[in-house]
Amino acid sequence: MKEKQTMEPSREISCSAASRCGGCCYQGLSYRKQLAQKQKQAEKLLGKFGRVEPVTGMKEPLYYRNKVHSVFGRDKKGQIICGTYEENSHRIVTVEECLIEDQKSQQIIRTVRDLLPSFRIRVYDEDLGTGLLRHVLVRRGFTTGEIMVVLVTASPVFPSKNNFVKALRSACHGITTIVQNINSRRTSMVLGDRNVVLYGKGFIRDELCGHVFRISPASFYQVNPVQTEVLYRTAVSFAGLSGKEEVLDAYCGIGTIGITAAGKAAHVTGIELNPDAVRDAVTNAKENGIRNICFRRGDAGEYLQRIASDGKKPDVIFMDPPRSGSTKAFLSAACSIRPSRIVYISCNPETLARDLTYLTGHGYSVGKIQPVDMFPYTGSLETVCLLSNTQK
Ligand code: SAH
Numbered sequence: 473m474k475e476k477q478t479m480e481p482s483r484e485i486s487c488s489a490a491s492r493c494g495g496c497c498y499q500g501l502s503y504r505k506q507l508a509q510k511q512k513q514a515e516k517l518l519g520k521f522g523r524v525e526p527v528t529g530m531k532e533p534l535y536y537r538n539k540v541h542s543v544f545g546r547d548k549k550g551q552i553i554c555g556t557y558e559e560n561s562h563r564i565v566t567v568e569e570c571l572i573e574d575q576k577s578q579q580i581i582r583t584v585r586d587l588l589p590s591f592r593i594r595v596y597d598e599d600l601g602t603g604l605l606r607h608v609l610v611r612r613g614f615t616t617g618e619i620m621v622v623l624v625t626a627s628p629v630f631p632s633k634n635n636f637v638k639a640l641r642s643a644c645h646g647i648t649t650i651v652q653n654i655n656s657r658r659t660s661m662v663l664g665d666r667n668v669v670l671y672g673k674g675f676i677r678d679e680l681c682g683h684v685f686r687i688s689p690a691s692f693y694q695v696n697p698v699q700t701e702v703l704y705r706t707a708v709s710f711a712g713l714s715g716k717e718e719v720l721d722a723y724c725g726i727g728t729i730g731i732t733a734a735g736k737a738a739h740v741t742g743i744e745l746n747p748d749a750v751r752d753a754v755t756n757a758k759e760n761g762i763r764n765i766c767f768r769r770g771d772a773g774e775y776l777q778r779i780a781s782d783g784k785k786p787d788v789i790f791m792d793p794p795r796s797g798s799t800k801a802f803l804s805a806a807c808s809i810r811p812s813r814i815v816y817i818s819c820n821p822e823t824l825a826r827d828l829t830y831l832t833g834h835g836y837s838v839g840k841i842q843p844v845d846m847f848p849y850t851g852s853l854e855t856v857c858l859l860s861n862t863q864k
Contacts (some may be wrong), residue, residue, distance in 0.1 A: 496571075541608075618784055699854075726752040793823075
């Protein structure tokens, strides 16, 4: 492993694969300049709703990703390669060392690649649909040190898997669980539906804002845990909880925001589509000794519509939808329930602007807009936005 690079905010660093990989559009730009660009972008899209606070950056914006994914294939000479898909194609760009991904996780992926030939494990060929290993996903709990390796295979039959697992564990110390995920579909989805635990518990734990979270292979978990704490603390402080509120954590994933807020609320309900994430959320609440929280599985919009007509109405809503933003069903139900405050956590300022237009057109005013840089070097920007009900 190369020595860890440190980072001055004004230093410019660059990655040799940047132009082919396409993941980091701000390569070659100092971190200070990146933050200035993101501030401009946030102001352009969100400035019409109110003052945009200065974006909160990272002290050390390198190797921050706790989740590393690599696709496996062969180059023209037949050599096994792993890396990332070139932008808008299925050609693999090999990345020997990525500057934003966790270094230990990258080393594990390279070790998997180097072990394959001696175990005669064939990599998957997308065109022919032959071969076994398709992807490797590594997740590391930065606080706990626990490491999960997910080997995504095209078929359940994995010859000499026990010996392979043994060899991987002895080559890379610190792996706490190894899972085989079976994905036989000919799509670009990374994970299939079936997991077989080959070693350990089948999940890892990590700590955020003083709580411990269990993370399964398919559950969503923020990839930059350092900035996630900043994000969650901002969101919870925007909610202005007094201990009396009924709170909804919509698009709750494994329950992280709701669990972080539960100590300041009367009761929290989390709603989430992914069944694995809901299962993790229930366990997380139990393991953290939090009793005033419950979780529902389902579509957040449908759930909100249901409680708008009949059910316990939240005083405060946290909403953290995927990149595509929220839906008309969710937003219209939220406006009919009329919580005092909505805290919108967004990973896409464009869909946030669209949804803010709806909410501000239906009696909500924007109080605060705080961008948080969760993804240095990339073009993504996370924002926390506080909305208050103006029709009391
Ligand atoms: N708040 C969580 C997860 C945010 S990511 C965290 O900070 O970790 C967005 C989450 O929304 C994902 O877990 C995804 O599975 C979930 N999701 C996507 N569409 C949904 C829908 N229609 N209804 C409910 N949850 C949904």
